[in-house]
Amino acid sequence: MLQYIARRLLWALLAVLGISAITYVIAFGIPSNPAKMIAGQHATAATVHAVYMQMHLYLPLWERFLLFLWGMLHGNFGYSYVYHRPVLDMVAAAAPATMMLALAAITAELLIGIPVGIVSAARKGRLADSVLTILTLVGISMPTYWVGMMLLLGFSFKLGWFPMNGYSALGVVLPALSVGITGSAYYARILRSTMLEVMHLDYVRTARAKGLGEWRVLLHHTVRNALIPVVTMLGLDFSSLLGGLIVSEVIFGWPGLGLLANQAIGSLDEAVIEGVTLYAAIAVVIVNLAVDVVYAFLDPRITYS
Amino acid sequence: MSELLSAPAHDPERVVAETEKPWQGFMRRFAQRRLAVFGLVLVVLMVSLAIFAPYLAPHNPTTEFPNGLSAVGAPLPPQWSFKGFFLGTDNLGRDELSQLLYGARISMQVGVMGTLITLIIGTIVGIVAGYAGGWLDNVLMRFTDIMLAFPFILFVILLDSVIPNPSVATVYSVIGVLGWAGVARIARSATLSIAKNEYVTAARSIGGGLPRILLRHVLPNAFSPILVYGTLQIANYILLESALSFLGAGVPDPIPSWGKMLNVGFKFFLVDPTLVVWPGIMLVIATLGFNLVGDGLNDALNPRAIRR
Numbered sequence: 001m002l003q004y005i006a007r008r009l010l011w012a013l014l015a016v017l018g019i020s021a022i023t024y025v026i027a028f029g030i031p032s033n034p035a036k037m038i039a040g041q042h043a044t045a046a047t048v049h050a051v052y053m054q055m056h057l058y059l060p061l062w063e064r065f066l067l068f069l070w071g072m073l074h075g076n077f078g079y080s081y082v083y084h085r086p087v088l089d090m091v092a093a094a095a096p097a098t099m100m101l102a103l104a105a106i107t108a109e110l111l112i113g114i115p116v117g118i119v120s121a122a123r124k125g126r127l128a129d130s131v132l133t134i135l136t137l138v139g140i141s142m143p144t145y146w147v148g149m150m151l152l153l154g155f156s157f158k159l160g161w162f163p164m165n166g167y168s169a170l171g172v173v174l175p176a177l178s179v180g181i182t183g184s185a186y187y188a189r190i191l192r193s194t195m196l197e198v199m200h201l202d203y204v205r206t207a208r209a210k211g212l213g214e215w216r217v218l219l220h221h222t223v224r225n226a227l228i229p230v231v232t233m234l235g236l237d238f239s240s241l242l243g244g245l246i247v248s249e250v251i252f253g254w255p256g257l258g259l260l261a262n263q264a265i266g267s268l269d270e271a272v273i274e275g276v277t278l279y280a281a282i283a284v285v286i287v288n289l290a291v292d293v294v295y296a297f298l299d300p301r302i303t304y305s
Numbered sequence: 306m307s308e309l310l311s312a313p314a315h316d317p318e319r320v321v322a323e324t325e326k327p328w329q330g331f332m333r334r335f336a337q338r339r340l341a342v343f344g345l346v347l348v349v350l351m352v353s354l355a356i357f358a359p360y361l362a363p364h365n366p367t368t369e370f371p372n373g374l375s376a377v378g379a380p381l382p383p384q385w386s387f388k389g390f391f392l393g394t395d396n397l398g399r400d401e402l403s404q405l406l407y408g409a410r411i412s413m414q415v416g417v418m419g420t421l422i423t424l425i426i427g428t429i430v431g432i433v434a435g436y437a438g439g440w441l442d443n444v445l446m447r448f449t450d451i452m453l454a455f456p457f458i459l460f461v462i463l464l465d466s467v468i469p470n471p472s473v474a475t476v477y478s479v480i481g482v483l484g485w486a487g488v489a490r491i492a493r494s495a496t497l498s499i500a501k502n503e504y505v506t507a508a509r510s511i512g513g514g515l516p517r518i519l520l521r522h523v524l525p526n527a528f529s530p531i532l533v534y535g536t537l538q539i540a541n542y543i544l545l546e547s548a549l550s551f552l553g554a555g556v557p558d559p560i561p562s563w564g565k566m567l568n569v570g571f572k573f574f575l576v577d578p579t580l581v582v583w584p585g586i587m588l589v590i591a592t593l594g595f596n597l598v599g600d601g602l603n604d605a606l607n608p609r610a611i612r613r
Contacts (some may be wrong), residue, residue, distance in 0.1 A: 011447075018451040023463065031467045134340070139601070141593035145546050146585040149571060153578055212540050243456035247548045253572070265462060273466050277459040284454045289606060 005293055012289045019281045020072065024065050027274040028055070039081045047081065077278065078271040081265075087275035090260060095279065097167060098256030101245055104172045106234065108180025109187055109241075114223075114230070116184065117191025121226075122218055124196060136185035144244045148178035148251040165253030175252045179244055186237065187230055195228040235291030237245040239284040334605040341601020345377065347594030355409040362403035367559040380577055392583060395569050402578065404561040405587055409560040412591055415477040415546040416539040420557040422481025427488025432519055434489065437497030447491065452486040458545060462554045469565050473556050476549065478544055491534050495527035529606040536599035540592040547588055562589050 035052040036043065046098075056064050061138040071077075077088040116136060120129040151174045156162045163171045198204060199222055207221045242257075249258030257276050265273035335341055350379035354361065364370070374394065375381055381394045392401040434445040464479045465471060499505060500523065508518050550564025563584040570580030
């Protein structure tokens with residue numbers, strides 16, 4: 001077990017290294033004049049030259065990358081010449097809002113996905129199953145941010161139940177719901193298909209044979225075991241969840257990484273775009289690491305060699 | 306006795322299976338799924354709109370009509386006159402309907418071309434990794450894992466932002482080049498199960514070269530999961546392009562795209578919600594079409610999966 005965790009940790013470190021390398025090559029290897037990109041469109045020649053010296057652009061790419069890594073280890077993730085602030089400060093200020101929204105969004109996905117999955121497995125082939133299948137397919141096919149707009153229009157503008165935008169406990173409901181509506185379908189599907197598999201196993205038959213009611217068998221014996229792949233999916237899905245939140249935040253004026261990235265795109269602030277991407281990818285690696293380790297403790301059937 | 310022998314022949318499923326060619330069976334199973342056929346209708350509709358946009362659109366989508374704005378400079382509501390603005394205009398006096406029709410071109414182009422690039426790169430990486438095994442497999446798959454850690458939209462925005470003078474081709478190339486990781490995993494696992502088969506061993510034992518074995522024996526058998534994934538990926542890429550364009554990192558101005566129309570509409574959506582409703586509905590129709598066809602293909606290509 002300890003060996004497994006150590007290996008998993010080592011792999012996470014390697015992944016962070018790989019992520020940094022890919023990000024660095026894209027952001028600073030491809031542009032013909034990275035100093036100008038970082039300094040911004042309206043920078044003076046002197047500023048561009050200062051950035052050139054500061055980023056050690058006279059060195060070969062791999063040496064620059066090592067210096068970049070060294071900087072990262074010391075908390076230097078670049079500097080935004082548009083906002084005149086270190087990128088790390090800006091990302092650190094925005095990250096908690098995104099993480100809070102991510103938690104709410106996962107909750108919404110599960111609150112919608114799990115009941116839908118259970119009902120469609122229990123009523124397989126019946127009307128309820130078909131209707132839910134179609135509804136979840138429509139859900140997958142809608143842009144999350146468009147659903148957000150429609151929710152805003154209905155629940156905030158017309159009904160006035162929720163604030164139009166802003167960072168508040170009530171304000172988290174609609175963005176989380178928009179992700180829940182579009183993202184829950186995957187959970188519903190995977191839960192449905194694993195439940196259908198589990199339903200034929202011996203212990204479920206035993207539970208039925210001893211006279212338990214159908215719903216009791218479903219909820220106590222089938223769902224519990226069918227939830228394992230759902231947990232796995234939570235870890236795997238985290239990266240696309242973050243991606244979806246990026247756009248939703250813009251709709252709801254949620255002051256997280258998405259709004260930050262959106263501003264950076266508008267002002268062509270390359271340093272911030274690079275910082276947000278790097279941070280988000282590293283967050284995905286850490287979340288996956290955490291899910292795997294927690295998993296190793298939870299499920300005694302998994303052996304680690 | 307004779308009755309016993311002939312009994313299976315009365316099984317209609319069996320008779321059909323014996324007389325039809327594989328592709329006919331596939332067509333039959335696909336046609337049996339009403340949702341899949343409905344999806345195909347939606348896809349054909351969207352592709353036709355994209356192809357015939359110049360003939361269907363009442364106006365030039367990029368022209369900013371002086372008479373397309375109200376006296377105070379606001380978007381116009383729908384007008385049902387000859388050569389009118391049937392769905393109204395946007396904040397610059399551009400015809401909404403014409404933009405919707407031309408927007409289909411961008412969505413289809415980015416969805417299909419991006420997916421093609423993704424499938425080519427992903428299939429090559431996956432088949433090579435699965436067939437070679439060993440350290441090469443390890444390196445390629447670890448690289449794939451790293452690619453999957455990036456939230457895709459940020460990854461695309463990052464690469465997009467460093468490319469000067471972007472065009473529609475830039476957008477689908479960037480999406481296609483960065484998005485291969487999922488296909489690579491699928492192609493690899495398909496290759497792993499195929500490479501164990503006797504016909505591959507047989508091909509190798511009679512001296513078939515590596516490229517020949519991969520192209521003639523492995524690829525055709527790995528084709529169906531890749532095709533299903535590709536169809537669903539078109540839907541994902543259509544949504545992705547709209548999100549990119551919405552954020553201002555997608556196709557450049559003045560090319561009309563549904564994502565950009567949503568961006569414009571969002572600024573006015575409390576005054577006139579139709580500007581965000583229409584592009585959204587177009588996006589849902591296009592995406593739903595490809596998702597339904599992908600699901601239908603999945604069921605039709607894996608007949609055993611239905612029985613379960």
